[in-house]
Amino acid sequence: MSTVEIEVVEEVVSPYIPGTNIQFAWDATSIEQLKRCATLRNYNAQGWRPKAENIHLRFGSEYHRSLQDYEILRAEGFDHRDCLLDVIRSLLFRIQDFESDNPNKNRETLVRTVIWYLEKHKDDPAKTWIMTSGKPAVEINFNFPLDYGPTPDQPYVLCGKLDRVCIFNGDLFINDHKTTKYGLTEWYWKQFNPNTQMSLYTLAGKIVFKAPIKGVLVDAAQVLVGGTNFDRHIEYRTEEQLDEWLADLKYHLRFYEACVANDYWPHNDSACDKYGGCAFRDYVCSKSPQVRDKMLKSNFVQEEPWNPLRTDSLD
Amino acid sequence: MNELDDAMDAIPNITEEQLQMLIDYQIKELALYDGRKSRGAKKDQPEEDVMLALEKIVREQSSVPAKPQGKFLRRF
Numbered sequence: 001m002s003t004v005e006i007e008v009v010e011e012v013v014s015p016y017i018p019g020t021n022i023q024f025a026w027d028a029t030s031i032e033q034l035k036r037c038a039t040l041r042n043y044n045a046q047g048w049r050p051k052a053e054n055i056h057l058r059f060g061s062e063y064h065r066s067l068q069d070y071e072i073l074r075a076e077g078f079d080h081r082d083c084l085l086d087v088i089r090s091l092l093f094r095i096q097d098f099e100s101d102n103p104n105k106n107r108e109t110l111v112r113t114v115i116w117y118l119e120k121h122k123d124d125p126a127k128t129w130i131m132t133s134g135k136p137a138v139e140i141n142f143n144f145p146l147d148y149g150p151t152p153d154q155p156y157v158l159c160g161k162l163d164r165v166c167i168f169n170g171d172l173f174i175n176d177h178k179t180t181k182y183g184l185t186e187w188y189w190k191q192f193n194p195n196t197q198m199s200l201y202t203l204a205g206k207i208v209f210k211a212p213i214k215g216v217l218v219d220a221a222q223v224l225v226g227g228t229n230f231d232r233h234i235e236y237r238t239e240e241q242l243d244e245w246l247a248d249l250k251y252h253l254r255f256y257e258a259c260v261a262n263d264y265w266p267h268n269d270s271a272c273d274k275y276g277g278c279a280f281r282d283y284v285c286s287k288s289p290q291v292r293d294k295m296l297k298s299n300f301v302q303e304e305p306w307n308p309l310r311t312d313s314l315d
Numbered sequence: 316m317n318e319l320d321d322a323m324d325a326i327p328n329i330t331e332e333q334l335q336m337l338i339d340y341q342i343k344e345l346a347l348y349d350g351r352k353s354r355g356a357k358k359d360q361p362e363e364d365v366m367l368a369l370e371k372i373v374r375e376q377s378s379v380p381a382k383p384q385g386k387f388l389r390r391f
Contacts, residue, residue, distance in 0.1 A: 084338060085334060085335070085338065088334060088337070088338060089334055092329060092334075111337070111341070112341055112344070115338055115341040115342065115345070116341065116344075116345045116348075119341075119342050119345055120345070226348075227344075227348040229352075
């Protein structure tokens with residue numbers, strides 16, 4: 001068993017430099033948004049989201065939370081059946097308000113998917129890594145600074161949350177869970193290389209744990225109306241790939257600084273149709289500029305923006 | 316665990332027994348689903364062998380006593 005200590009972020013601070021709108025703390029989600037489209041990043045940074053609940057986000061969050069609860073209980077010594085009961089009991093309580101008419105992602109398919117995953121993996125060869133604190137390495141918040149920043153006094157900080165660190169075939173991996181309605185085919189797995197989240201998580205694992213993290217062990221669940229399929233895939237990253245990812249990120253962040261300085265957030269109209277279509281495409285970006293504010297306020301709600309430094313939320 | 320117990324108290328419409336039943340039901344569904352997938356993947360396998368294997372899986376993962384093949388499976 002390895003014996004390195006880790007730093008766990010506990011305080012919630014603003015991801016912006018005080019008194020400015022310059023974001024210095026970035027997680028995988030905000031980096032992905034910036035890379036996709038500056039307009040998208042700006043709307044999200046302002047807290048705009050569709051009025052209807054994002055059922056994919058809710059489904060994924062509850063799925064993550066359930067598997068996290070299970071790993072923690074198992075690490076405390078409870079047997080599989082007792083853990084399963086507690087996890088499902090807690091899940092049922094949390095999702096009473098989860099209203100979804102999506103045939104793939106709803107309360108029933110969520111409960112089924114959690115039970116099936118845990119039952120299938122009750123003797124999982126990928127064992128949760130137990131940290132020196134005695135706690136399982138589950139849902140670990142991380143942050144670390146880069147050697148440059150938006151101002152000389154403020155370095156950029158990369159942050160996020162790792163689902164789990166596990167030992168698999170003698171090597172350490174970050175374990176991450178995905179849900180989808182699509183087939184777990186070669187095409188599905190290709191989306192993870194290149195991929196911001198996979199590269200950032202591998203990098204974070206190496207830096208935070210000071211251990212030879214090999215990559216990310218991705219557990220995917222294909223949620224169908226009549227059943228759930230599971231598959232596992234390993235995403236490796238070499239040191240050279242991680243160096244390249246970091247070098248690319250610097251350019252993206254310099255671009256971000258130019259957007260802030262000019263208060264101009266250009267559209268990337270080549271990305272509007274990606275990931276099933278951007279949420280802002282139909283009601284905002286496809287409209288003439290002079291009516292966009294009105295359309296935005298009519299079709300979206302503005303909430304407290306997502307803070308990548310928060311440690312109490314599931315993403 | 317107290318938090319979970321409190322949460323349970325707030326759910327008026329599910330009992331501990333119902334929770335157990337729900338989980339047992341889903342575990343059986345999983346076995347049947349995997350059995351169907353396996354049968355679909357091995358079409359050249361004799362149907363009778365698949366039915367026997369499926370029944371064995373279901374029986375091992377549940378407290379339901381063994382029944383004659385076929386009749387048992389049709390209950391699900």
